[in-house]
Amino acid sequence: MEKGDYDASVSKAVSRLQSSPKNSEALGVLPAAFNFALQDHLTKIDEAKASIDVYKWEAVMYNYQKINQLVDEINSCPACLTVVPKPIKYIDELAESRLNSGIARYNSGLIFLNQNTRVSAKKAYYEFEKSQNLAPNYKDAVAKMDDAYWAAVTRIVVQPIMINSSYYKLSGDYFQQQIDNFIGNYSRNKFVIFYSEQQATKQKIVPDQVLSLNFDDFVVGQTYVKERVERLKRDSVIIGETRERKPVYGTVKANLSVFEKNISSSGLLDLTITDWQSKKVVRKQKFPGTYIWKDSWASYKGDDRALSNQQLAMTRRKETIPPPPDVLFLEFTKPIYNQLVDDISYYYNNY
Incomplete structure (x- = not known):
């Protein structure tokens, strides 16, 4: 915790309390470590939202995931809940950031696809694929991914070998x-x-x-x-x-x-x-x-x-x-x- 690795500090404290519920050092460290970790991730979320990065919502999503992961660890440890009661999970916020991440990838895919080159179509394919993983069935991402694929494909006809004997x-x-x-x-x-x-x-x-x-x-x-x-x-x-x-x-x-x-x-x-x-x-x-x-x-x-x-x-x-x-x-x-x-x-x- 003193080195600033708050997530690892929370995980280590949880691990110790699961094996030794009355560990005084872990009971003392956990509340502070969790609070520091929570504030650190929320600060990073605010910074990401304020940035102009096209893919900023993926940073937002990642930090919400880390918060929820820490909450799940604490909820799996009865001794932990005595010092960090009812930690809050950011379920709706995570879902919103995931959807926004998928939308950003979809829009990026459209930009690449409209460049009308094989290389850009290949990039578009992967963007639509990521969009599908983040926001399944968003708009026509599946159809666009198919369009990008065939625009990126190189078709090669192999002529047979001629042996004049x-x-x-x-x-x-x-x-x-x-x-x-x-x-x-x-x-x-x-x-x-x-x-x-x-x-x-x-x-x-x-x-x-x-x-x-x-x-x-x-x-x-x-x-x-x-x-x-x-x-x-x-x-x-x-x-x-x-x-x-x-x-x-x-x-x-x-x-x-x-x-x-x-x-x-x-x-x-x-x-x-x-x-x-x-x-x-x-x-x-x-x-x-x-x-x-x-x-x-x-x-x-x-x-x-x-x-x-x-x-x-x-x-x-x-x-x-x-x-x-x-x-x-x-x-x-x-x-x-x-x-x-x-x-x-x-x-x-x-x-």
């Missing part, structure tokens, strides 16, 4: 389906709506922007085979035995041929976002993707005892049949998809 049509369709799922489930920013071309045509949507995706280039199945020959030998290997059946040690040799096959597939996807009205490109990004399928096997000539267990295992491995081209196509698009959705999210999340 029937060989990769299924993989291309799957990649497109992933993109369609992403834009269909996008919900990070309520003021951004994506449409497919079919949806836009069906709903007669006039877009604000057009997002197009095209592969600048892609190569599937570039094959590289490398052979590495290792000359191996191992000493102190039993190569026979004497007549006395004693082991004979010697050196064994072998030539190991290790084959490594890499099949590389890669592509470059171009993202272009164009303003529908001005036809100006507002964003352009490129996303590379690469997938390398690897296989290895070996063969040898000579004595297999010159080989390690790992080398010997490689010689027993056969050359693997690589995945078909449509699978390779799909694999190199996976890192492209991850980059693409991250970039779209980054660009539009706070748009």
Whole structure:
């Protein structure tokens, strides 16, 4: 209380009296603390009412709420009521300040909405939303909030990816389906709506922007085979035995041929976002993707005892049949998809 934190002083005194109703210090502090707190909030209320702040009624409402909260705390403590009898709650005053706060937010929303820009419409939406929370069903706040929302929304039509090869049509369709799922489930920013071309045509949507995706280039199945020959030998290997059946040690040799096959597939996807009205490109990004399928096997000539267990295992491995081209196509698009959705999210999340 001496530090001027009257609300905390009241709460602490109430807490002590709830656990110890005869606490003399708390009984002595509570009346003074409550009186100081009450006068402090009433002074702030008068100051707020006299100000020219558009949102002054929210300060008024906040202080009435604090007073009523303190009164509720005291009313929950029988010992407290012996020193602060019948504290008054400001119920009607709180209701009036809440209504006035809602009206102020509604009027502010109208001002923003009449500015006729997307940014101001977004501000108007939040003002009408706050108005609804403070003063439910005040005038046509719900309808105005809806008007502000659609004035703030950016409509984006996403054009399908064109792949001029029937060989990769299924993989291309799957990649497109992933993109369609992403834009269909996008919900990070309520003021951004994506449409497919079919949806836009069906709903007669006039877009604000057009997002197009095209592969600048892609190569599937570039094959590289490398052979590495290792000359191996191992000493102190039993190569026979004497007549006395004693082991004979010697050196064994072998030539190991290790084959490594890499099949590389890669592509470059171009993202272009164009303003529908001005036809100006507002964003352009490129996303590379690469997938390398690897296989290895070996063969040898000579004595297999010159080989390690790992080398010997490689010689027993056969050359693997690589995945078909449509699978390779799909694999190199996976890192492209991850980059693409991250970039779209980054660009539009706070748009």
